[in-house]
Amino acid sequence: MPKNIFLPIVLIALAYGFWYSPNFKEIAAGIAIFLFGMLSLEQGFKSFSGGLLERILKNSTDRLYKSIGFGIISTSIMQSSSLVSVLTISFLGAGLIGLSQGIGIVFGANLGTTTGAWLVAGYGLKVNIASYAMPMLVFGIIFIFQKSTSLKGIGYILTGLGFLFLGIHYMKDGFEAFKATIDLSAYSIDGFKGLFVFALIGVSATVVMQSSHATLVLIITALAAGQISYENALALAIGANVGTTITAIIGAMSSNIDGKRLAAAHLIFNIVTALIAIAFIYQIIYLVDESARWLDIANDDYTLKLAIFHTIFNSIGVVVMIPFINRLVTFLESSIKATKPKDGIDFDGVRYLNDSVLEFPDSAMAAIIRETKHLYDNTFEIVSHGLNLKRSKIVSSMELDEVIKEKYSKKHINIEDFYQHKIKDIYGEIIDFSAKAQADMDPKLIEELYRLKLANRDMVEAIKNTKHLQKNIINYSAHPNKFIKEEYASIKKSLAGLLRNINIIATTDEEDVIVLLLSKIRLNTQKNDIISNGKLDNLIRNRLITNQMATSLMNDSVYAYNIRNKLSNMAEILFVDKSSDLKKLQEDMQITQGEIEEILEKKD
């Protein structure tokens, strides 16, 4: 209900404000144009993010100092700490960076955002920037109409900057005119009470506009026009810094657990910084005055002094918080936890998919690959437990004959329950996410995505076949008829071998090993098919097994063949790293069905 009435109230209040004061209209229009410019700028940078930005991010965040540096530089260039924070959350969600790296970027972004204050205070108010805005808008629009994505991106960046400049110009004009009619400085409050009140106003203004930059520009222009006192402007800037975390919090809502932790880290960092700034405000003001003197800035140039203040208090925040990053990570990990299991089997949901990466094709693809690997881990667990095998033994160097003797459980595990808890949701989310991500992908990525979807389907099919196979494989493993017992032991052994080989493929970097094992599992799939290799006929002809056993064995050998086939298809798609040399050669080096038959014929 409050949501429904909020918008009409805001619109009516604005309409009244526009009717009552033309200057207010000009300021509001300035803010609107400025925010529109931010949107355009974001759009422009997103055009370049389909690879380049992601690659840079991946390579420049492996150390804390690099993460902070990346945050500073990227925010200085993009002039939006919110965009950098949301991007960071998306990378975290995709599992491309860790939480501490993400925190480093957010710290850096807080420093990078101070360059905006310098630009506006030092340049935006002293030069008629509206005259630069016009050509930027014209060139920008021409570029936007071009076919090339890069030119379009440049176009959006230019129009974004153009609108930012134009917005600042309108705000400046509005406040100048306001000065003649109303004096807002009459409402200034002194002391700590004033600091808290104006800090809260700064928080609210930024939450509404969702841009600390817009608030900061508003503060600087109001300060330049003498509408607010210097101390109150400082408090507003402190508040704006806290309010800006709202964008990251909104971005994290659709993110995974690490995204939420990062948003919490951002909020904690900005609140701590704000409290330090308020507590030591007079010492910081003294530091600002000294720095201004050193930088040759006039004592009454409050706009530039505000920029210095913004830089100093954010730097203090970073310096104070750096030693506590690891503790902060531990605290966040223990206080913000994933959903607890509801029953015996742990419920496992998606880990890497979050909607904020959808606009970045490469990141979306990386997220899908990681999630598919996560699905593979669960598939491995279900298939091995379904066959009553221990995972730890499969991946060990123990002889396979010994592996199949070690039972996972005395009872049948309920594969359907495992499927419902560990596969169904993740699979559904991957398919849904892929459908959404596909909209922004180029044909090459769409082709790759299609193959990944097939890999996902193969895993689900393998589990379903395991479910069919499970009952007999357990029953016949202890059957008095040694021939049927041997056949089921052989099926179990071949599947254990398959899981072991896939695990090696999944964990090795050795390309020759991958080539060899992929061919080996293909060859074994064919070789172990007892229908085609004549073994079944032999058992029936010599009456070594009953007709009922023969029917079971025939059906189960099809299930086993399907499991082998589906999992080898999946391994070929999922575990050949897309950046490796092998990917380029995969089609040329892959063993074909004809070649397998040729090799098997030679053996016979």
Next chain:
Amino acid sequence: MGVKKFIQSVLESLHMESFELQSKKKSLKTLLAKLKKRRVKILSELEFETNQEKRKPIKEELELITFHIEKGKKKLNKLKHT
């Protein structure tokens, strides 16, 4: 003319190979070297293994790796002549 097409035509006129082809050849050569090294390893493993049961899978690996080396060589020759 698009940038890609322009680069392609310049490469063609200078009789330079496409980067894609060059990198594929390089990757194939690297893989072949690794496969050959692996083959030597498997051969020595086979030499020291006396248990007939255990020799069987090693022999199979040897056959597969030999097959891939041959296949890779043929592909490389083909690439050299394109």
